[in-house]
Amino acid sequence: MDPHGETPATSEEAAQPSSAALLAQLAFRPSRPHLFIGLLFLILGLLVTLAIVRPGTEEPWRNARTEDLVQILDDLGARQDRLEAESIRLAGLQRDLEAGSTVEAVAEAQRRLAALQVLTGTTPVSGPGLTISIADPKGVVDAAVLLDAVQELRDAGAEAIQAGSNRVVVNTWFADSDTGVLVDGQPVTSPIRLIAIGDPDTMGAALSIPGGLADSVRTRGADFEASAAQSLSISVTVPETTN
Amino acid sequence: MIAIIGLLVGIAIGILWHPLVPLWLQPYLPIAIVAALDAVFGGFRALMEKRFDDRIFVVSFLSNVIIAAFLVYLGDQLGVGAQMSTGVVVVLAMRIFANAAAIRRILFRA
Incomplete structure (x- = not known):
């Protein structure tokens, strides 16, 4: 209750018969009813803050939409x-x-x-799969493309992959060099041949999506060809190591 | 003076301590606030008209809050909670505006 702050001008205040009474009301007179009124205002302030400052704004769901x-x-x-x-x-x-x-x-x-054994490449694998041939006479296919290819094939469920004459396992590496792409240190020559054992349909779909491997190879100016086969075999293995 | 101190202390407690409002109380919080504001404006108007009475203010404050909360509770039980809340808020807001107009007339003579 602060009417004093709302009175517009001193001249107006002087003209008001109630201004003296208002000022008197503002005085600090601790009596029982005044304390009671103060308590009520305390409750009011508490309620207002509680209603405005909502707890739990740190919860992200509180403001999320119903569909989300x-x-x-x-x-x-x-x-x-x-x-x-x-x-x-x-x-x-x-x-x-x-x-x-x-x-x-x-x-x-x-x-x-x-x-x-299939995963680590220590055993030959056979089954349905995909043969990929990338004819690259201009040498535009680099290690990144082959790495992408391997990753896309694995994502599409390839159990075993052969790149060139190398079995692709967990520690296989690809690098660019003057003589072409190196796979585990051995150069692969055009046409680059990849064999992947797995569901041919899934892998084929994964490779031919827009912006996928087939797209990017063709954009670079090389030739991409993939053919499904019901029985392929990867006979290359990596020696078993123990460590 | 004590009222202003009480208001500030209440706000401070609300911000600093941040008590969790029980879930069953939450629908009544806005109604209670509006009802309390109505009582405050009423009291302020009475003060302006020099017929302010501590006892009436306290009683009207409490009864306003309790009746408003009860009406909303009743509305909830009858299945018209939302409409009842709206109705209570509208009526109280009208009273607040009427009181504010009276205060304005006394304060600014306009």
């Missing part, structure tokens, strides 16, 4: 479903293994061994 929230919820639900399925599968595996049959344990170990 629904999307997030859906994502979380799908993720939970996936994880639950994985959890059930692993629990079943654990039960089987604990059931004590060594046959199953051995089978499981063999399965993992085979998968790891």
Whole structure:
């Protein structure tokens, strides 16, 4: 209650019969009703601040739109479903293994061994896949393109890849040199041949999307060709190392 | 004077301590504020007209808040919570405007 601050001019104030009373009201007179009124105003100030300064503005969802929230919820639900399925599968595996049959344990170990051998490139692989041939007489294809190719093939589910005469494994490297692209230190000559074992349709689609590998190779002026085959084999292996 | 100090202390507590408003209380918070503001303006007007009374102010402040909250609660129970809130706010806002007009007439004679 501060009427004094709102009175416009001193002359006006003097003309008001109530101004003296108003000033008197402003005086500091601690009496019981005044304290009570002060308490009420305290509550009012508290309420106003509580209503204006909302707690929890640090939570990003508070201001998110409903559609976004629904999307997030859906994502979380799908993720939970996936994880639950994985959890059930692993629990079943654990039960089987604990059931004590060594046959199953051995089978499981063999399965993992085979998968790891394919992954590390220590065993020949055969199956459906894709043969890619990049005719590059002008030498415009560099290491980055080949690396992109390998990555796109892996993303598309390639189990094993051969580049030139080298098996592409986890520590394979690509480099540019005067004689062309080096794969693990060996030059690959045009036409560059890539063999990928995996689902041919998926890999083919991945390579031929706009802006994908086929596009970028052709933009550079080289020739790109991919052909699917139901049975391909990669016989090149890398020696097993132990460390 | 004490009222101003109380207001400032209340704001300070609200900002510094930041108590969490219980969820069931949150719909009533804006209504309570508007009702309290109505009582404050009413009290201010009475002050201007030199018929301010501590007791009336305290009682009207509390009863305003309680009745407004009760009306909103009733509206919620009847399934017309939103409309009831709007109605209460409109009525209180009209009263605030009427009081503000009276205050203005006394203060500025206009």
